[in-house]
Amino acid sequence: MKHLPVINCCTPLAGSSLSNEEAVELERLFRVLGDRHRVRILNILLRARGEPVCVCEFTSELGLAQPTVSYHLKQLRDAGLLDREKRGTFAYFRIRPNAMERLHSLVEPAALARAV
């Protein structure tokens, strides 16, 4: 991967004063999340509890064409939220370990209290 995954960025929202760069990284992360299809993809993967899900399952569950699903999966992957593996002709995706924990910690209400 060329870029540091977005999910690895950043001072938490409630942390010490955010720089412009950190604000831009948080903006990128929340924009990736700010899409109804990507939200549903994450929900499907979280319900799979870390097990890999075939790209073909998303197309049928979301009612979207495969290129559209692949576009959204790529956005989530580039943000560091998903891992991809190839099995035969199909790609499988799963939540990257600790990605949700990291997202959770970025919106931790008490982050500031802990940091002080």
Next chain:
Amino acid sequence: MKHLPVINCCTPLAGSSLSNEEAVELERLFRVLGDRHRVRILNILLRARGEPVCVCEFTSELGLAQPTVSYHLKQLRDAGLLDREKRGTFAYFRIRPNAMERLHSLVEPAALARAV
């Protein structure tokens, strides 16, 4: 307020199967957060630890004109993240109690485990 604040919506991301409507609500919430200026506004308010912050402080800290700041504050307020009060000629804003806790719970990695 005409609409239910967005922050009050929704099954958590890791909850049971999201409906289309819930996915749209989560999309709206994350889109509100997906802006560098709004991220910095939240950071300023969280650092104020629930104390009201004058609109004039945001303009100077963010280097933005007041109409722009007011636009972003309105987005955050419409999402149910902020409260506003008028004191003399100035408007003051603070994080709505429990809004961050609610956001935090929406991205709780273990929400599914708890729900089962």
